[in-house]
Amino acid sequence: MLPTRMSTMFLRTLRDDPADAEVPSHRLLVRAGYVRRVAPGIYTLLPLGVKIVERVATIIREEMNAIGSQEVLFPALLPAAPYQQTGRWDEYGDLLMRLKDRRGNDYLLAPTHEEMFTLLVKGEYASYRDYPVMLYQVQTKYRDEARPRSGIMRGREFVMKDSYSFDLDDAGQQHSYDLHRQAYIKTFERLGIDYRIVAAISGAMGGSQSEEFLAPTPVGEDTFVTCSNCDYAANVEAVEVRVEQPDPDATHPPMRNLHTPDSPGIGALVETLNRDHGMDTDASKLLKNILFKVDAKPVMVLVPGDREIDEERLASAVAPGEVTAFDEADFAARPDFVKGYVSALGMQEAGVIVLADPRVAPNSNWVTGANEYEHHVVDAVVGRDFVVDRYVSVATIADGDPCPRCGSPMHLDRAVEVGHIFQLGRKYADAFGLDALGADGKPIRITMGSYGIGVTRAVAVIAEQTHDELGLRWPASVAPFQVHIVAAGKADHIAAALQLADELEAAGVSVLVDDRTTAQAGVKFKDAELLGMPTIVVVGRGLVEGKVELRNRLTGERNDVLLTEIVALLGSS
RNA sequence: CGGGAAGUAGCGCAGUUGGUAGCGCACCUGCUUUGGGAGCAGGAGGUCGGGGGUUCGAGUCCCCCUUUCCCGACCA
Numbered sequence: 001m002l003p004t005r006m007s008t009m010f011l012r013t014l015r016d017d018p019a020d021a022e023v024p025s026h027r028l029l030v031r032a033g034y035v036r037r038v039a040p041g042i043y044t045l046l047p048l049g050v051k052i053v054e055r056v057a058t059i060i061r062e063e064m065n066a067i068g069s070q071e072v073l074f075p076a077l078l079p080a081a082p083y084q085q086t087g088r089w090d091e092y093g094d095l096l097m098r099l100k101d102r103r104g105n106d107y108l109l110a111p112t113h114e115e116m117f118t119l120l121v122k123g124e125y126a127s128y129r130d131y132p133v134m135l136y137q138v139q140t141k142y143r144d145e146a147r148p149r150s151g152i153m154r155g156r157e158f159v160m161k162d163s164y165s166f167d168l169d170d171a172g173q174q175h176s177y178d179l180h181r182q183a184y185i186k187t188f189e190r191l192g193i194d195y196r197i198v199a200a201i202s203g204a205m206g207g208s209q210s211e212e213f214l215a216p217t218p219v220g221e222d223t224f225v226t227c228s229n230c231d232y233a234a235n236v237e238a239v240e241v242r243v244e245q246p247d248p249d250a251t252h253p254p255m256r257n258l259h260t261p262d263s264p265g266i267g268a269l270v271e272t273l274n275r276d277h278g279m280d281t282d283a284s285k286l287l288k289n290i291l292f293k294v295d296a297k298p299v300m301v302l303v304p305g306d307r308e309i310d311e312e313r314l315a316s317a318v319a320p321g322e323v324t325a326f327d328e329a330d331f332a333a334r335p336d337f338v339k340g341y342v343s344a345l346g347m348q349e350a351g352v353i354v355l356a357d358p359r360v361a362p363n364s365n366w367v368t369g370a371n372e373y374e375h376h377v378v379d380a381v382v383g384r385d386f387v388v389d390r391y392v393s394v395a396t397i398a399d400g401d402p403c404p405r406c407g408s409p410m411h412l413d414r415a416v417e418v419g420h421i422f423q424l425g426r427k428y429a430d431a432f433g434l435d436a437l438g439a440d441g442k443p444i445r446i447t448m449g450s451y452g453i454g455v456t457r458a459v460a461v462i463a464e465q466t467h468d469e470l471g472l473r474w475p476a477s478v479a480p481f482q483v484h485i486v487a488a489g490k491a492d493h494i495a496a497a498l499q500l501a502d503e504l505e506a507a508g509v510s511v512l513v514d515d516r517t518t519a520q521a522g523v524k525f526k527d528a529e530l531l532g533m534p535t536i537v538v539v540g541r542g543l544v545e546g547k548v549e550l551r552n553r554l555t556g557e558r559n560d561v562l563l564t565e566i567v568a569l570l571g572s573s
Numbered sequence: 574c575g576g577g578a579a580g581u582a583g584c585g586c587a588g589u590u591g592g593u594a595g596c597g598c599a600c601c602u603g604c605u606u607u608g609g610g611a612g613c614a615g616g617a618g619g620u621c622g623g624g625g626g627u628u629c630g631a632g633u634c635c636c637c638c639u640u641u642c643c644c645g646a647c648c649a
Contacts, residue, residue: 012583013610146574490607522609
């Protein structure tokens with residue numbers, strides 16, 4: 001290969017931060033000339049951007065191929081029919097990029113390709129002898145996000161590696177899942193991404209076991225918990241709740257009704273109880289009762305008073321029911337619900353379904369509303385005084401909550417999801433009737449797994465996790481070039497730099513050489529730091545002694561090295 | 574979809590009581606400089622987001638539209 005010259009490379013670096021970029025990776029990728037915005041969430045890759053995306057994709061491909069997955073490539077533009085068949089044409093809603101062809105037929109720009117992979121395998125394979133099989137692609141995906149942000153970290157168009165496994169039985173599926181899990185571990189190690197594997201919910205994809213590969217960063221959009229003691233880690237959406245089960249035989253005093261004027265909220269109620277009734281209580285011992293409508297029917301949700309209800313978790317708990325708020329008009333229509341003083345007491349008789357957080361355990365006692373204006377009850381016992389119809393984990397998770405495994409405090413952190421592996425089960429095989437003919441002549445329903453890595457997102461994540469105040473700092477495994485040679489000054493420096501560049505390329509080292517005559521040394525140093533290649537070689541005033549300066553972009557370390565030794569030094573590394 | 578902010582040169586920004594648009598970076602020419610985002614001089618580059626209105630005159634005032642950014646909701 002020939003070295004790439006800065007004098008002719010299509011690149012313009014910016015001295016000022018772009019006004020629309022907030023997170024560091026976005027600012028730097030724009031300033032350093034890797035990407036340019038075209039429309040919200042839609043970016044052009046410039047030559048450096050193309051290179052780094054390719055290098056990341058290559059590592060992913062190598063690890064996919066290593067577990068025997070085979071690469072295919074579907075169109076991004078697809079007919080609507082397969083997605084209508086699985087219901088996702090409607091389920092995806094506004095997130096789906098839809099379009100029509102000249103005849104008015106519906107098409108979409110694919111957000112993910114489960115349907116197509118299932119249909120492809122169904123079309124080609126019919127015998128149990130053909131299985132198992134794993135296929136993947138590196139493809140551009142489209143999702144019309146309500147609010148794209150953070151540059152290529154969360155675009156409306158993005159590159160994703162998605163793979164799918166097809167197995168005859170659950171044991172095979174588990175094996176395929178484990179293969180991908182190992183491949184992902186190797187992949188993220190090689191990419192130099194700091195990641196955690198956490199328990200996840202499978203969301204709109206359906207399926208059972210599901211884990212996410214999260215890259216911790218303050219700009220992350222996901223929140224996850226890690227245990228301070230054991231290795232439990234989970235997305236907050238998927239945290240199991242540890243509950244100290246009360247003694248089922250314990251007896252409680254009879255329920256009492258107290259006058260609690262002007263105490264509609266949890267905070268006000270704690271104050272009133274402690275002041276007027278000589279109690280020493282806190283919000284965690286009070287019950288927060290919130291009414292919702294699920295498909296227009298009233299549902300009451302109970303959580304401890306120090307918790308909020310995570311409406312997203314509630315929505316997934318009652319899916320496919322539609323959750324809406326119980327508003328003023330609803331209260332007006334139900335005078336038996338005393339706003340501010342509602343409780344689960346007698347709700348079943350009122351036609352209300354009562355859902356509760358697991359902390360509202362059987363035989364636990366609580367302070368709750370009395371369904372009577374300005375009155376609350378104390379020692380309301382679950383199972384004795386009121387009934388929970390169903391337990392759902394819908395309370396928000398807080399920093400310091402106990403680990404479900406060992407009970408130690410858990411920490412909350414922010415992260416970006418860079419990979420997701422999960423077992424789809426037979427959802428798509430059922431939708432399309434994907435069967436293999438078994439040895440006994442009977443059809444076997446295929447079970448599937450789905451595994452994704454955000455390729456362009458991984459680039460942003462690496463930038464986010466590795467940059468410093470001077471610019472990008474790519475790990476050698478993904479850097480667009482291994483070595484950035486800066487010709488600091490005169491014509492003889494440039495000549496020597498170009499010759500060194502040729503020698504390094506001949507030794508198999510990719511080189512970017514700054515041979516510009518139009519830029520001063522200071523500009524070249526700044527650009528080299530901004531662009532972020534792992535090794536910078538300065539050909540400058542040391543040249544008269546046959547020396548060049550070797551700089552490590554990651555550590556900042558600098559050494560003078562004989563020009564004659566450079567190739568051996570860098571070629572071997 | 575709710576709340577906030579903003580659209581003026583490729584990028585970052587200024588523009589007073591309304592008087593016909595400017596600064597920095599980048600770009601072009603020349604000279605000087607030459608290892609930490611150089612200096613001087615001279616240039617090129619703008620339907621001021623769009624439409625309508627008020628006015629002798631609108632980047633500036635009024636109305637409508639539109640786009641973008643940020644926070645939230647949403648989001649394999």
